[in-house]
Amino acid sequence: MSLRGTREVKDNYQLFRLTGLLDAFSEPTFRKVMTKLLEEGPKNIILDLSQIDFVDSSGLGALVQLAKKAQGSEGTLQIVTNPRVTQTVKLVRLEQFLSLQPSVDTAIGNTKSA
Template sequence: MTVSLRGTREVRNNCQIFHLLGQLDAFSEPTFQKVILSYVKETANKIILDLSQIDFIDSSGLGALVRIAKQVSTMKGDLQIVSNARVTQTVKMVRLEKFLKLKNSLDEALKDIS
């Protein structure tokens, strides 16, 4: 069995940045959401999810992104998502690109995070 999602975390300018690669799907979504929400609830109100290296995202992954965005918003935080063409296309299909604050690069996300 292979791990479908891998990632690293860094802290920069009081912001938690998660660099993810692989697939954000029904298999990886529960762990992904649990890990990210634990950081949101414990320490961080500024989160960047770098999905620029994601190969595939399905409805489970989109649902997790929406739940994370809502939790960050509830805590008066800011969530930015660095996207790639594949992720952007999937997000646009369900008309969530503005809600999820998609960015083209990590630099753009860092500049726009409040």
């Protein structure tokens, strides 16, 4: 299964709910689409990866690039995660940089106060 998702745009953030695999196969399209939508705005991005089955090193690289682009455009990136994704992110010590959140509601709350 490849990567699939939905997009919800609010006043000050975009919420993406993704399912499937964020891996070397899906990463180029993910990076291209997310860069375009970040430029369109709003600049605060919430990625709900709680239903993601797998993230590999190229998927992590795409998340890091997206976080840097969001910060560079005065925005934020928050990632709602699951145990499998959290374990992968912690393995490479990126949990602080990628702003892992336990729920979509927590991430939305953080965006409003940002």
